[in-house]
Amino acid sequence: MAPIVSVKDLTKTYTGGVSALKSVSLDIEEGEILALLGPNGAGKTTLISTICGMTMPSSGRITVGGHDTVRDYRKARDLIGLVPQEIWLEPFEKVHATVAFSRGLFGKRRDDAHIERVLRQLSLWDKRDAKVIELSGGMKRRVLIAKALSHEPRVLFLDEPTAGVDVELRKEMWETVRELKSRGVTIILTTHYIEEAEAMADRIGVIAHGQILLVEDKTALMQRLGAKRMEIELQERVTEIPQGLAAYDLALGDEGRRLVYTYDTQAERTGIGRLMNDLQSAGLAVRDVHTTQSSLEDIFVDMVKEDAA
Numbered sequence: 302m303a304p305i306v307s308v309k310d311l312t313k314t315y316t317g318g319v320s321a322l323k324s325v326s327l328d329i330e331e332g333e334i335l336a337l338l339g340p341n342g343a344g345k346t347t348l349i350s351t352i353c354g355m356t357m358p359s360s361g362r363i364t365v366g367g368h369d370t371v372r373d374y375r376k377a378r379d380l381i382g383l384v385p386q387e388i389w390l391e392p393f394e395k396v397h398a399t400v401a402f403s404r405g406l407f408g409k410r411r412d413d414a415h416i417e418r419v420l421r422q423l424s425l426w427d428k429r430d431a432k433v434i435e436l437s438g439g440m441k442r443r444v445l446i447a448k449a450l451s452h453e454p455r456v457l458f459l460d461e462p463t464a465g466v467d468v469e470l471r472k473e474m475w476e477t478v479r480e481l482k483s484r485g486v487t488i489i490l491t492t493h494y495i496e497e498a499e500a501m502a503d504r505i506g507v508i509a510h511g512q513i514l515l516v517e518d519k520t521a522l523m524q525r526l527g528a529k530r531m532e533i534e535l536q537e538r539v540t541e542i543p544q545g546l547a548a549y550d551l552a553l554g555d556e557g558r559r560l561v562y563t564y565d566t567q568a569e570r571t572g573i574g575r576l577m578n579d580l581q582s583a584g585l586a587v588r589d590v591h592t593t594q595s596s597l598e599d600i601f602v603d604m605v606k607e608d609a610a
């Protein structure tokens with residue numbers, strides 16, 4: 302199936318010379334959740350706003366649903382819902398009215414049934430006659446999503462959907478996004494929160510200095526790059542790693558009461574069996590063993606650091 306969004310060799314240099322995107326290529330499949338992760342100034346917002354046709358590309362080509370976002374702007378834009386980072390809402394407008402108005406902006410015929418569906422989906426139906434000013438922060442964010450969904454887009458862009466919101470509300474937003482996906486909406490979100498990408502995304506794109514460092518299936522990424530650590534608690538303290546264990550990537554921890562072994566989960570042989578034998582031969586008695594896998598955060602921090610080096 303052709304990708305719903307296709308970005309080819311996209312560059313963006315702002316007037317003044319900032320090169321925000323450097324030859325970015327990216328395909329987004331229909332129905333997926335793609336999280337774009339990157340440090341401040343990486344180019345995430347520029348990428349989204351260029352796809353949405355709000356920023357002109359310097360070179361390259363973008364299509365949405367097969368429509369070129371520059372030559373066929375209207376057709377491409379009709380397929381897109383955009384939830385901006387900032388809450389821009391008319392404080393005295395009522396929820397239903399503001400969402401219905403957004404639909405009108407896309408030249409779509411009035412459809413009360415659709416607006417009701419969207420408001421119910423986002424748990425805003427009971428608040429349909431409330432003024433925006435009377436809503437909580439979380440409800441306001443949901444109104445922004447409702448507005449973005451009012452014209453029945455196939456692709457929804459969420460720019461930092463949970464920036465500055467508390468943990469509970471963040472989890473609520475994640476739930477909403479999953480629900481939208483289950484209804485067939487393709488979702489692209491930008492985030493600084495690695496746990497957010499970990500919790501929600503099917504694929505993760507890492508962007509730094511205007512370049513996509515990788516786009517990969519989340520589970521595969523974590524398996525491929527996630528080194529595992531095994532912590533071996535010893536019965537008795539040691540002051541140094543015994544000679545017989547020099548061949549292993551071992552570190553001492555907890556003032557000599559623990560050995561930390563780092564190994565590659567993808568390697569054919571992890572060496573754990575041999576290590577256990579060699580520990581015994583070195584006269585070390587083991588009290589307990591536990592393993593931990595490096596998180597997406599470790600992977601991400603390493604990757605961005607390497608890119609900057």
Ligand SMILES: Nc1ncnc2c1ncn2[C@@H]1O[C@H](COP(=O)(O)OP(=O)(O)OP(=O)(O)O)[C@@H](O)[C@H]1O
Binds near residue numbers: 315345346
């Ligand atoms: N309108 C603009 N004019 C000039 N430079 C801009 C403009 N918008 C963004 N930039 C620059 O382009 C680069 C990428 O910015 P962008 O906002 O796309 O990054 P980001 O990854 O979304 O960052 P953040 O996570 O902080 O939101 C930055 O160096 C920024 O200063």
